[in-house]
Every structure is written in structure tokens, then in C-alpha cells.
Amino acid sequence: MNAVSVDGLSMTYRVPVREAGLKAAFRSLVHRRYREVQAVRDLSFEIPHGQVVGLLGPNGAGKTTAMKLMSGLLHPTAGSVDVLGFTPWQRRTPFLKQIALVRGSRPTGGAQELTVLDSLQYQRVLYGIPDTDYHAGLDELIGLLGLGPLLHRQLRALSLGQKMRAGLALSLLYRPKVLFLDEPTLGLDVSAATAVRRFLAEYTGQSGATVVLTSHYMADVESLCRRLILVDHGRVQYDGPLERLSAQLSPYKLLRISAPAATKENFEGVAEAVATHGVSWELRVPRDDIARVTAHLLTTLDVIDLAVEEPSLETVLDRVYREGL
Amino acid sequence: MRTSRLIALAVRNQFLEWAGTWWFTVSLVVNYAVGPLIGLVVWSAVLPGDEVIVRYFVALTAVHLLTASFEDYTFAESVYDGTVGHQLLEPQPVVLGPAGANLAIRLWLGLFGLPLTVTVALVTGASYRWQAVLLALPSLVLAALLRFLWTWLLALTAFWTERVHAIVGFGNILVFVFGGIAAPLGDLPGSWQTAAALLPFHAMLGLPAGIAAGMLSGSGTAVALQAGWCVVLTAGAMAVWRSGVRRYTAVGA
Incomplete structure (x- = not known):
């Protein structure tokens, strides 16, 4: 049984265009x-329960649109999506209670004058979380996200990193079964991004939630x-294990x-020297020649x-984005 | 039950939200009180010694404050900045948020504005029969609902245009002209009077004020018409909402 099934999904936008100038206006x-x-x-893939999947691609590739289609914010032009047995864009209440879309560009919604704790209590009523579950979940999130000092601060007064932590807490308090994370570390400094990554790794390990993640930061992926x-x-250009990506997409090793x-x-x-630092050299060698070159x-x-x-994932993807598969 | 809890929570949240900008609320009170108070001054000069006209405009000030609607700000802006996406993915009807904000803002306007209205009533010597005030209450509730529905309906055009403030501004002009601020219903020219009585705008403001001032006899029909307009605008808002969300989720959220 899959948590997410996407079949032949297409989305076409109709955008107005005109030439420059008064006459054209x-x-x-x-x-x-x-x-x-x-x-x-024509996007098609399936994601089993509990799997964490990275949805990658260059700017304008269609990742965010795909996320919005899967979470129910957009209605597709063609194709079908099934998330936990629901059609997302119908936005039925039982479906909405089981999913969360967290966007790095806008981590928190709702009234920004409210404190983090006020907002969490609002989520409790909104998602009908029983008191015992609420307190247990809150304690867990406070521990994992270091939320304690933020609880009595207003959302609008938080830094981007703090907003992301608060946004994650608000989205995870009701323990969604499917989590759509759109650039969750966007704009965060190294420490904040690391903290968010560590939290997400722990959370997905503990909760067994299905996660679809988009990010331009390879460390996230x-x-x-x-x-x-x-x-x-x-279109889907590659679908498979992270480890196989380099082997499949890059014919070289470093x-x-x-x-x-x-x-x-x-x-x-013998090999292509791509960089040198003092006595150290970085060589690009065809995969099939690595043993022979090393011996030589x-x-x-x-x-x-x-x-x-x-080669680093970043290097591989950069090459794929620029040159295609 | 859950819906009423959610509305109560939305009111509470928005009440707290607006607590941070009380000075802005005071400026809104002034903005909303000034129209009826100018009407009071002008019409008191036109009809000197007319106690009913004084009672009407003082009551109109209170009604104007208690039915104020700002969905072009509280909702339309969320369409423009994309935060409506958050609301669409919450397990509750989106309208509960703007409705909660509406009630919270009215509470704040009432807190600051009603003392001002009472002061004006004391200064001008306006006095009311309590039976008339009680009689006006159902009409006031319907007026509050009607005005919310009207502004909400116009604010929903944010799904199609970025000029929602101009559209709501035009709607407010209609409320000003036909609603009883420019002139009490009975003092409008013949055909205007007929139009104002039939259109929903007088039911948004002048009707409850007129009933409280004791200047409307046989107001039962007018209240029935007011309820009818509530049904019509609810149906209209639902249709426009469905169409707007369909467009929003088709062209990009």
C-alpha cells in the first residue's frame, strides 16, 4: 500500500503575455x-508508507507545483494523485488532518501577533488533538526543536530560523502521516539548517511519517x-536510490x-586534472578505468x-541540470 | 459545536492580534464615526430641534462601528501574499478565519467607539426608549451579517483582480449613499427612496438605527427583506467562493 500515488500528472498554467510598449498595452x-x-x-511515481523521498530539480523544474498538487493546493490539468486514499484537491477534512505542507519561504501562517504557544493551542483545537496527546507531543517537540525559549514570543518577532522551528512544531503537533517539505532550510544559517535537518531525521525515524522533500541544499537531501x-x-528524469544516482548520472569518479x-x-x-592544492591533486577518471589508473x-x-x-551530489546534479541526462 | 469553538478561537486569536495595534483601532474608530457625526451636524442644521434625527445619527454611529467590515484587508491580502494557501490546507472552512477577524475587530471598535457614541448621545441629549432599542437588536445582528457578507463577496474578487480595494471602496460608497449616512431613508428623493428601501444597503446601516430611533413604523417587512438579502448574499458569496478557489487552484496558488 502506497502513501502517495501519482499517475500521469500534468499541470499547465495559462499566463497572459504582451509585447512591450504603449501600443501593445x-x-x-x-x-x-x-x-x-x-x-x-505526465509525472508518475509511487511512495510507500514511511519512505523519505527527495524531489529534486533545477529552478522551474516543477517541484513546487508537484508539491502543491500532492498537498491539494492546486488542481491538475490531467492525471491523478492519491494521498492516503484521498484526492488531495478535494481537501476533505480527514485528509487535511493527516498531511502537512511546510514551506521554507513561509514557515508560519495565521495571526503573527500570537505567541508560539497561542498558535500551538490553536492547532490543538483545530486538529482536535486530545489533551494527553497534545501535552506529550508538545513536550517532545519542545525537546527536539529547542522551542522552550520561543513559546511566549510572538510569531512576527521570530527570526527566520526560529520561525522555521515554530512552523515545524505547528505542522507536526498533530502528527501528520504525510509531510510535504518545500525547501525547509531556505535562508537558514549553517547552525539553524543543521538543527532542522537533525530534527527532521529524528522525527521521520520516530514517527514513520512519509516525507516528500524539495531542497536545493544537497546536505538536506x-x-x-x-x-x-x-x-x-x-518530467521525471531519475527515480531511484541516492547511491545509484552518481553511478548512473556521472561516468566519472574523483x-x-x-x-x-x-x-x-x-x-x-591518464586522467583529467581538475584541481590542485599544493601537493594534492584532484583527478577525474572514467569509472571503468579507476583501478588501472590507480595502479599506474x-x-x-x-x-x-x-x-x-x-563526485558530490551537487556536482552530479549541476552537470545534469546544465547538460541534461 | 466544533464550528462555534473554532469561531470563538478565531475571534480570540484575532482579538489578540489586534491588541498589538490598538492605536490603529483608534484611528479606525475615528474614520468610522466621522461620517455619521458629520451627518448629525449637517442634518441637525437642516432640521433644527428635530430630536428624532439626532437619535438616528447617534444610533447610526454605533451601528456603523458595530457592523464595520474589512475583508478587503483581512482576507484579500492573504490571497495576494499567498497565505490563503495555509488557510486552504487547514481542516476548517476558510470563511471562519475572516469571520473571526471581523467579529474581533468589531469588538475592538465597540470597546473604543461605544464610549464615544455614549458621550455624543449625552452631549446632544439623545434619549431612547428601551423597547425601541431592544426591537432594533435583531435587525442589528442581521445588519452585521449582511455587511460582512457584502464586503466578503467583494473581497473575493481578489481571486481575479489585484484592485480589490477599489472594488470594496465602490461598495462602501453604495453603502454610504443608500445606507442612510448621506441622508435618512425618508429624506431621500422619491425614486432613490424606493431603490434604497429595496436594495440591501439600507438594511446594513440605516434600518437598525432607524428602528432604535423610533422613526420606522412597520419595520417587520423591512427586517424580513433584510433576512432575505442575507440569504441572497450568502448564496452569492458561496458561488463566488467556489469559483474563486477553482480559479486559484488552477492558475497557481
């Missing part, structure tokens, strides 16, 4: 022109997701070597240190 009063923008095309769905131009006597000439015809370098150079690494 007047013409548009009587004759409006539109252009169709296909944000999501690497620390939380075992499965990636790569979307570009509205070979880091420290050799005091090495010069660029030593690597010519060890026999021809006085090597102090050597390491073979997968």
Missing part, C-alpha cells in the same frame, strides 16, 4: 494573448533521503592524490595519500 485591452506554461508533464526523484522540464613530486605531465593521457599512479609516483570518491 492598448491592444491587450481588447485582445489578450496567453501562453501556456507546462509546469508538470543526503542527510534525509534514501530515494531521489529528479524532475526537469516537468581520485584525490597527494604526491610531492607530481607535475601535470604525470597525468596526461601508485607505481609511477611517490604517493603519500590516495582516495577514490564519488
Whole structure:
């Protein structure tokens, strides 16, 4: 049984367009022109209960649109979505009580003059959380998110990082079964982003919630997701384990070597030197040649240190975004 | 039961929200009181010594404050800044939020505005029969509902246009002209008087004020018409809401 099933999902926006200038402005009063923008095309995938999935892609790839379709904020042009047995855009109350959409760009909604505790109490009534569950959940979230000092502060007075923590607490208080996280660490400093990542890892481990995450920060993806769905131009370009992504999308590995006597000439015809720092070299080597090249370098150079690494997810995705698959 | 709890909670939240901007509430009280008070001065000069006209405009000040509606701010802005997305994903009808805000703002306006109205009543010597005031209460409740529905209906145009304040501003002009601020119903020219009696605007303001002032006889029909307009505007608001949300969720939230 899947928590989320997406089948042939497409979303087309109709956006008004006109040329620049006064004449075009007047013409548009009587004759409006539109252009169709296909944000999501024939998207299909399934997510089992309890899985944490990263939905990745470059800007404008259709990730946020897909999140809004799955959470019920948008009505698709074609296709179907099933989340916990519900059609999201019908926004039935039992469905809304089991999902949460957390957006890094807007972590908290509602009255901003209220304190965090006021807002949490509002959630308690809104989601019909029994008193015992509320207090237990609140204590847990206070511990995990370090909310204690924020409880009596107004939402509007919180920093972005604090707002994100409060937003997560508000969204997780009712223990949603499916969590849509849209750029949860957007704009956060290193410490705040790390704290949010640590919390999400602990929460998903404990609660067994199904999570769909979009993020431009690879650290988010690497620390939380075992499965990636790569979307570009509205289509799924890759769907599989995080570990296989590099192997499938990048035909190279990185070979880091420290050799005091090495010069660029030593690597010519053997590997591509992509960077050098003092006696250390970073070489790009075709996957199939890694054993042969390593052996060659060890026999021809006085090597102090050597390491073979997968290219970083960031590097792989950058290449995919720029050059396509 | 749950709905009434949620409305009570929304009122409480919005009451607290507005507590942070009490100075703004005072400016709203002045804005809302000034129209009927100018009417009081002008019409007292036109009809010197007319106690009914004084009673009417003092009552109208209170009604104007207690039926004030700002859905072009409390709701339409949430469409523009996208926070309506939060509301759409909450397990409650979205209208409960703006309705709660509406009631909370009226509470604040009442807290600051009613002492002002009582002061004006004492200064001008306006006195009321308690039976007339009691009789006006059902009409006041319907007027409050009607005005909320009217402003909510106009604020829903935020789904289609970014000029919602102009649209609500035009709606408020209609309330000013036909609602009984520019002139009491009985003092409007013939055809205007007929139109004002049939349109919903007089039922939003002048009707409860007129009943409290004891200047409307046979107000039962007018209250029935007022209730009828509530039904019509509720149906209209529901249809526009459905259409607006359909558009919002089709073109991008």
C-alpha cells in the first residue's frame, strides 16, 4: 500500500503575455494573448508508507507545483494523485488532518501577533488533538526543536530560523502521516539548517511519517533521503536510490592524490586534472578505468595519500541540470 | 459545536492580534464615526430641534462601528501574499478565519467607539426608549451579517483582480449613499427612496438605527427583506467562493 500515488500528472498554467510598449498595452485591452506554461508533464511515481523521498530539480523544474498538487493546493490539468486514499484537491477534512505542507519561504501562517504557544493551542483545537496527546507531543517537540525559549514570543518577532522551528512544531503537533517539505532550510544559517535537518531525521525515524522533500541544499537531501526523484522540464528524469544516482548520472569518479613530486605531465593521457592544492591533486577518471589508473599512479609516483570518491551530489546534479541526462 | 469553538478561537486569536495595534483601532474608530457625526451636524442644521434625527445619527454611529467590515484587508491580502494557501490546507472552512477577524475587530471598535457614541448621545441629549432599542437588536445582528457578507463577496474578487480595494471602496460608497449616512431613508428623493428601501444597503446601516430611533413604523417587512438579502448574499458569496478557489487552484496558488 502506497502513501502517495501519482499517475500521469500534468499541470499547465495559462499566463497572459504582451509585447512591450504603449501600443501593445492598448491592444491587450481588447485582445489578450496567453501562453501556456507546462509546469508538470505526465509525472508518475509511487511512495510507500514511511519512505523519505527527495524531489529534486533545477529552478522551474516543477517541484513546487508537484508539491502543491500532492498537498491539494492546486488542481491538475490531467492525471491523478492519491494521498492516503484521498484526492488531495478535494481537501476533505480527514485528509487535511493527516498531511502537512511546510514551506521554507513561509514557515508560519495565521495571526503573527500570537505567541508560539497561542498558535500551538490553536492547532490543538483545530486538529482536535486530545489533551494527553497534545501535552506529550508538545513536550517532545519542545525537546527536539529547542522551542522552550520561543513559546511566549510572538510569531512576527521570530527570526527566520526560529520561525522555521515554530512552523515545524505547528505542522507536526498533530502528527501528520504525510509531510510535504518545500525547501525547509531556505535562508537558514549553517547552525539553524543543521538543527532542522537533525530534527527532521529524528522525527521521520520516530514517527514513520512519509516525507516528500524539495531542497536545493544537497546536505538536506543526503542527510534525509534514501530515494531521489529528479524532475526537469516537468518530467521525471531519475527515480531511484541516492547511491545509484552518481553511478548512473556521472561516468566519472574523483581520485584525490597527494604526491610531492607530481607535475601535470604525470597525468596526461591518464586522467583529467581538475584541481590542485599544493601537493594534492584532484583527478577525474572514467569509472571503468579507476583501478588501472590507480595502479599506474601508485607505481609511477611517490604517493603519500590516495582516495577514490564519488563526485558530490551537487556536482552530479549541476552537470545534469546544465547538460541534461 | 466544533464550528462555534473554532469561531470563538478565531475571534480570540484575532482579538489578540489586534491588541498589538490598538492605536490603529483608534484611528479606525475615528474614520468610522466621522461620517455619521458629520451627518448629525449637517442634518441637525437642516432640521433644527428635530430630536428624532439626532437619535438616528447617534444610533447610526454605533451601528456603523458595530457592523464595520474589512475583508478587503483581512482576507484579500492573504490571497495576494499567498497565505490563503495555509488557510486552504487547514481542516476548517476558510470563511471562519475572516469571520473571526471581523467579529474581533468589531469588538475592538465597540470597546473604543461605544464610549464615544455614549458621550455624543449625552452631549446632544439623545434619549431612547428601551423597547425601541431592544426591537432594533435583531435587525442589528442581521445588519452585521449582511455587511460582512457584502464586503466578503467583494473581497473575493481578489481571486481575479489585484484592485480589490477599489472594488470594496465602490461598495462602501453604495453603502454610504443608500445606507442612510448621506441622508435618512425618508429624506431621500422619491425614486432613490424606493431603490434604497429595496436594495440591501439600507438594511446594513440605516434600518437598525432607524428602528432604535423610533422613526420606522412597520419595520417587520423591512427586517424580513433584510433576512432575505442575507440569504441572497450568502448564496452569492458561496458561488463566488467556489469559483474563486477553482480559479486559484488552477492558475497557481
